Amino acid sequence: xxxxxxxxxxxxxxxxxxxxxxxxxxxxxxxxxxxxxxxxxxxxxxxxxxxxxxxxxxxxxxxxxxxxxxxxxxxxxxxxxxxxxxxxxxxxxxxxxxxxxxxxxxxxxxxxxxxxxxxxxxxxxxxxxxxxxxxxxxxxxxxxxxxxxxxxxxxxxxxxxxxxxxxxxxxxxxxxxxxxxxxxxxxxxxxxxxxxxxxxxxxxxxxxxxxxxxxxxxxxxxxxxxxxxxxxxxxxxxxxxxxxxxxxxxxxxxxxxxxxxxxxxxxxxxxxxxxxxxxxxxxxxxxxxxxxxxxxxxxxxxxxxxxxxxxxxxxxxxxxxxxxxxxxxxxxxxxxxxxxxxxxxxxxxxxxxxxxxxxxxx
Amino acid sequence: xxxxxxxxxxxxxxxxxxxxxxxxxxxxxxxxxxxxxxxxxxxxxxxxxxxxxxxxxxxxxxxxxxxxxxxxxxxxxxxxxxxxxxxxxxxxxxxxxxxxxxxxxxxxxxxxxxxxxxxxxxxxxxxxxxxxxxxxxxxxxxxxxxxxxxxxxxxxxxxxx
Numbered sequence: 001x002x003x004x005x006x007x008x009x010x011x012x013x014x015x016x017x018x019x020x021x022x023x024x025x026x027x028x029x030x031x032x033x034x035x036x037x038x039x040x041x042x043x044x045x046x047x048x049x050x051x052x053x054x055x056x057x058x059x060x061x062x063x064x065x066x067x068x069x070x071x072x073x074x075x076x077x078x079x080x081x082x083x084x085x086x087x088x089x090x091x092x093x094x095x096x097x098x099x100x101x102x103x104x105x106x107x108x109x110x111x112x113x114x115x116x117x118x119x120x121x122x123x124x125x126x127x128x129x130x131x132x133x134x135x136x137x138x139x140x141x142x143x144x145x146x147x148x149x150x151x152x153x154x155x156x157x158x159x160x161x162x163x164x165x166x167x168x169x170x171x172x173x174x175x176x177x178x179x180x181x182x183x184x185x186x187x188x189x190x191x192x193x194x195x196x197x198x199x200x201x202x203x204x205x206x207x208x209x210x211x212x213x214x215x216x217x218x219x220x221x222x223x224x225x226x227x228x229x230x231x232x233x234x235x236x237x238x239x240x241x242x243x244x245x246x247x248x249x250x251x252x253x254x255x256x257x258x259x260x261x262x263x264x265x266x267x268x269x270x271x272x273x274x275x276x277x278x279x280x281x282x283x284x285x286x287x288x289x290x291x292x293x294x295x296x297x298x299x300x301x302x303x304x305x306x307x308x309x310x311x312x313x314x315x316x317x318x319x320x321x322x323x324x325x326x327x328x329x330x331x332x333x334x335x336x337x338x339x340x341x342x343x344x345x346x347x348x349x350x351x352x353x354x355x356x357x358x359x360x361x362x
Numbered sequence: 363x364x365x366x367x368x369x370x371x372x373x374x375x376x377x378x379x380x381x382x383x384x385x386x387x388x389x390x391x392x393x394x395x396x397x398x399x400x401x402x403x404x405x406x407x408x409x410x411x412x413x414x415x416x417x418x419x420x421x422x423x424x425x426x427x428x429x430x431x432x433x434x435x436x437x438x439x440x441x442x443x444x445x446x447x448x449x450x451x452x453x454x455x456x457x458x459x460x461x462x463x464x465x466x467x468x469x470x471x472x473x474x475x476x477x478x479x480x481x482x483x484x485x486x487x488x489x490x491x492x493x494x495x496x497x498x499x500x501x502x503x504x505x506x507x508x509x510x511x512x513x514x515x516x517x518x519x520x521x522x523x
Contacts (some may be wrong), residue, residue, distance in 0.1 A: 009451065016462075017469050021474060025506075029481055031496055032478055032482055033491070034491065
């Protein structure tokens with residue numbers, strides 16, 4: 001049987017194959033040859049690859065523990081199928097960036113703060129850039145406030161949001177947005193932010209439907225609402241919370257459950273999960289699951305991710321990941337970090353993306 | 363036998379075999395479709411260069427499975443690396459979207475956890491980095507080379523061939 005075995009595939013074929021590889025493999029294969037290095041480092045390739053893998057990519061967890069400083073990137077599937085108890089640290093940042101506080105993640109980038117500097121970091125490419133602090137922020141010091149990190153695709157721009165709540169009824173609050181493209185902070189003047197955060201630690205805004213969401217209280221009436229800030233229109237909107245949400249909660253947070261905006265509410269022994277079946281429609285809130293957190297050593301649980309079969313995966317605010325099924329039964333518990341103080345945890349995807357305006361090859 | 367009056371199109375592979383395929387199958391080959399549309403008169407036989415009869419056998423298998431809604435059952439596992447590359451080139455030439463997706467993904471799956479040396483051999487690529495350049499890239503991206511499931515790299519010295 002006559003067979004032609006050409007040794008070389010044309011570059012457009014190779015590109016098609018590379019688009020279907022995960023980020024980790026692509027980073028390795030940069031070292032195959034100079035052509036591949038250039039191809040994989042090209043921002044256009046990174047954009048195509050990101051679009052291509054957006055729907056199929058598994059979200060991962062980035063866990064950063066303090067002492068010793070260790071960074072782990074954890075794939076949920078691997079963790080729950082793996083029988084060893086903890087995973088080795090597999091990412092690194094120079095020591096000068098510690099101690100740090102994670103403030104968000106978007107399209108493969110992590111937004112963190114260290115000392116008094118803000119940084120955007122892509123753990124996959126190693127790229128790290130410092131960004132100016134907001135002018136108001138420097139005045140406020142370290143008051144508890146709300147922040148967020150998102151992407152405005154109409155401008156191909158990354159945005160940081162900083163909200164300084166009204167500390168008293170007659171003091172105004174401030175909402176500032178940093179645009180990467182403009183490289184500047186700007187206060188959103190004509191959008192008053194008459195809210196404050198009911199919980200005394202900084203809260204990260206949930207990126208959903210191209211808006212950042214925070215659980216807040218109206219300073220005038222102490223009514224709780226979800227406030228959403230649309231990144232394209234730069235407008236604030238209130239979203240009502242469920243009527244029978246209840247009081248005496250230890251903590252509340254928002255996350256995405258499947259395709260829906262969801263609130264979790266932690267009480268003494270349980271966590272309730274509420275889902276908004278129709279975005280912005282008050283009557284569509286339903287109490288979906290109630291989980292018992294009594295058996296967890298930390299008696300704490302924050303959902304962060306839902307699987308295709310509606311299992312709820314979250315962190316125990318320590319060093320473990322916990323999986324419940326959609327009936328609230330505890331399925332599995334895995335530790336991923338040795339530090340008993342736990343670690344900061346954020347969900348992220350892997351990407352080769354570079355920031356708009358940066359053409360530095362990494 | 364004129365092909366216009368029947369539902370079958372005749373395709374002649376590089377090794378001289380004639381395949382009579384359904385018009386619907388020929389339609390999935392954009393290259394063939396373009397030839398048919400460009401012809402003023404009806405064509406008796408369409409030659410498909412770079413495509414051999416063993417490729418056509420697999421293409422017909424895939425077609426039959428996808429018509430029956432079982433395209434996920436199509437497998438190229440039994441092909442060795444060169445055969446798979448070869449088949450990919452044929453499908454690329456014929457410009458067949460779905461099968462092209464399947465094959466590029468199959469190649470990607472085979473490369474995913476392999477070493478850089480393996481990938482170079484696979485594509486017949488020469489390492490044109492100096493040892494220093496290579497070492498610098500490796501050091502910068504060290505995290506990506508670690509992991510239980512990844513094939514270990516060969517020593518740096520072996521890279522120069």
